[in-house]
Amino acid sequence: MVKGGILKDDADWSTLGVKKGQKLMMMGTADEIVKAPEKGPVFIEDLPEEEQVIAVGHSAGLFNLGNTCYMNSTLQCLHSVPELKSALIKYSNAGRSDVDQTSHMLTVATRDLFSELDKSVKAVAPMQFWMVLRKKYPQFGQLQNSTFMQQDAEECWTQLLYTLSQSLRSAGSSENPDAVKDLFGIDLVSRVHCQESGEESSEAESVYSLKCHISHEVNHLAEGLKHGLKSEIDKVSPSLGRSAIFLKESRINSLPRYLTIQFVRFFWKRESNQKAKILRKVDYPLELDVFDLCSDDLRKQLEAPRLLLRNEEGKKLGLKPKEKTSDSADKDVKMSDAEGTSTGNDAQSSVTPQEDAPSDKETQMTGIYDLVAVLTHKGRSADSGHYVAWVKQESGKWIEYDDDNPIVQRDEDILKLSGGGDWHMAYICMYKARVVPM
Numbered sequence: 001m002v003k004g005g006i007l008k009d010d011a012d013w014s015t016l017g018v019k020k021g022q023k024l025m026m027m028g029t030a031d032e033i034v035k036a037p038e039k040g041p042v043f044i045e046d047l048p049e050e051e052q053v054i055a056v057g058h059s060a061g062l063f064n065l066g067n068t069c070y071m072n073s074t075l076q077c078l079h080s081v082p083e084l085k086s087a088l089i090k091y092s093n094a095g096r097s098d099v100d101q102t103s104h105m106l107t108v109a110t111r112d113l114f115s116e117l118d119k120s121v122k123a124v125a126p127m128q129f130w131m132v133l134r135k136k137y138p139q140f141g142q143l144q145n146s147t148f149m150q151q152d153a154e155e156c157w158t159q160l161l162y163t164l165s166q167s168l169r170s171a172g173s174s175e176n177p178d179a180v181k182d183l184f185g186i187d188l189v190s191r192v193h194c195q196e197s198g199e200e201s202s203e204a205e206s207v208y209s210l211k212c213h214i215s216h217e218v219n220h221l222a223e224g225l226k227h228g229l230k231s232e233i234d235k236v237s238p239s240l241g242r243s244a245i246f247l248k249e250s251r252i253n254s255l256p257r258y259l260t261i262q263f264v265r266f267f268w269k270r271e272s273n274q275k276a277k278i279l280r281k282v283d284y285p286l287e288l289d290v291f292d293l294c295s296d297d298l299r300k301q302l303e304a305p306r307l308l309l310r311n312e313e314g315k316k317l318g319l320k321p322k323e324k325t326s327d328s329a330d331k332d333v334k335m336s337d338a339e340g341t342s343t344g345n346d347a348q349s350s351v352t353p354q355e356d357a358p359s360d361k362e363t364q365m366t367g368i369y370d371l372v373a374v375l376t377h378k379g380r381s382a383d384s385g386h387y388v389a390w391v392k393q394e395s396g397k398w399i400e401y402d403d404d405n406p407i408v409q410r411d412e413d414i415l416k417l418s419g420g421g422d423w424h425m426a427y428i429c430m431y432k433a434r435v436v437p438m
Contacts, residue, residue: 001025058393060120061404065130069387069403070153071140074160075126076389076401077373077430079114081258087168087179088114099167102136107167109133110160123404136163152275153375153387154262154428161208184208187254188229189295194246197239204253209260209428214278221261221284221429225293228264251295255365258372259290259431265377265419277380281420284371286411288431291367305364308436364438369431376417376424388424390414 001007002016002024018024059079062072078084088111095104109129116124134141137159142149165180178185190203212224229250237244261284269276291302311321372392379385389401390409398409419425 001027058391058397058399058406059117061123061401061406062117063123063125064403065125065127066148067150068126068130068148070151070156071130071133072126072403073375073387073389073401074153074156075110075113075129076391077375077428078157078160079117080373080391080393080430081183083183083257084164084179085114085118088164091168096167102132103163103167105132106136106160106163110164133160150383150385152266152383153377157260157375157428158208165208180208181206183257184260185254186210186252186256186259188250189253190248190250192233192246192248194237194244196244197237199237199239199246203248209262212261212263212282214264214280214282216280218280218282221282221288222292224263224282225261225290229293251298252290252293253295253298255290255294255298255367255433257433259288259369259433261429261431263419263425263427263429265425265427266381274381275383277377279380279419279421279425281418282426283415283418284426284429286371286415288369288371289367290369294367302365302367305366305436305438306368308438309366309368309434312436362437363435366434366436368434370434371414371429372432373430374414374417374426375428375430377427378422378424380422387427390417 002018007016007024062075064072088107091107091111093108095101095108099107106129109132113124113126113129133156140151140156142151161180161184165178168179186207186209188205188207190205191200192203193200210225211228212218212221213227214224215227218224218227231248233246233248234243235246236242237246263282265278266275267278268274291299291306294302314321374390376388376390377385378388390398391401392398398411398414400407400409400413417424417426
């Protein structure tokens, strides 16, 4: 109040003649004095390290121990598979009688290193793992001028998965007798045909990765995969009584939870006596559909889950779901019951999604995969250059693990790793299956 009147918000102070030192009366209701917070602000650096990992949103990097980027990038990609970490946690320190000592030691070292990565925000030195890896596979301990040589990341990936597949295989009957095969194993059926003799046979095999062959005709991953499933083999023809050329054409007969694809970028160059690199640009998608690469039997099994997935995604866009006739729906249910094992599923088929998070046994494959990790190589030779891992986190953001330096990246940055120059280019891609509850 000023001079007996109420001073409003829009009053013109210049007309009031307020003098220096003049007292003004304030009217209103006194609020309770604000108390200081019981807990002061907490900075990330002050949190326990395990809570720091959650706050940061990604795990730690790995120190380069001397040309070990091939190993670090492999470990970061495989570390992103939660089901593999769960299987490792269950692995006993006592080991198994049918697993050799060095395989047991490498499995324990992998388990302990993954655990350390999950609990740390500061870079970790994988010294124990590296020591055991060299003991199990001496080629990774090769020296040149008293320095450890750069190695091929794909060889490290393959050898490590092979060791884990032996160690984590459950003895006797179990819910999951072979954890690694269940996660990464791909069953192939092949038609082997000799045009010269007319002989034809079929073969079945299991592999842990598909190959993307690169030629002047290949511009996209899908084209390279089709090339990779065809090959010519020279073997003895019983009807001709001599060697002949056979054409081998393969199809996927069982899908994994995690689909690993290797870009065949290196070949042996006789002139320089080393592995040379194919720099050609080959585009790859964030979402991969392998339906066209599957066998006829598997395609039939994928029809019902794919319809359910399309309907669920359509609902999010406000589209009306497609309906099947009762006859075709019954056929899909019977077909899935009889052949569910090929899609990694023993549960009965149903087109009604469950509200609770389904387990692996309550889900079916759709043949559609989402990109979750890329291992890249920068340089002109497999035995030189630099390897880096690009891993998608549960939050959806991408992290570039350049040894001990994790850097946040965007989706569009990941798609720039397709090659065509001296920049980082995809060498191994790992896709995660998109499944539906049945």
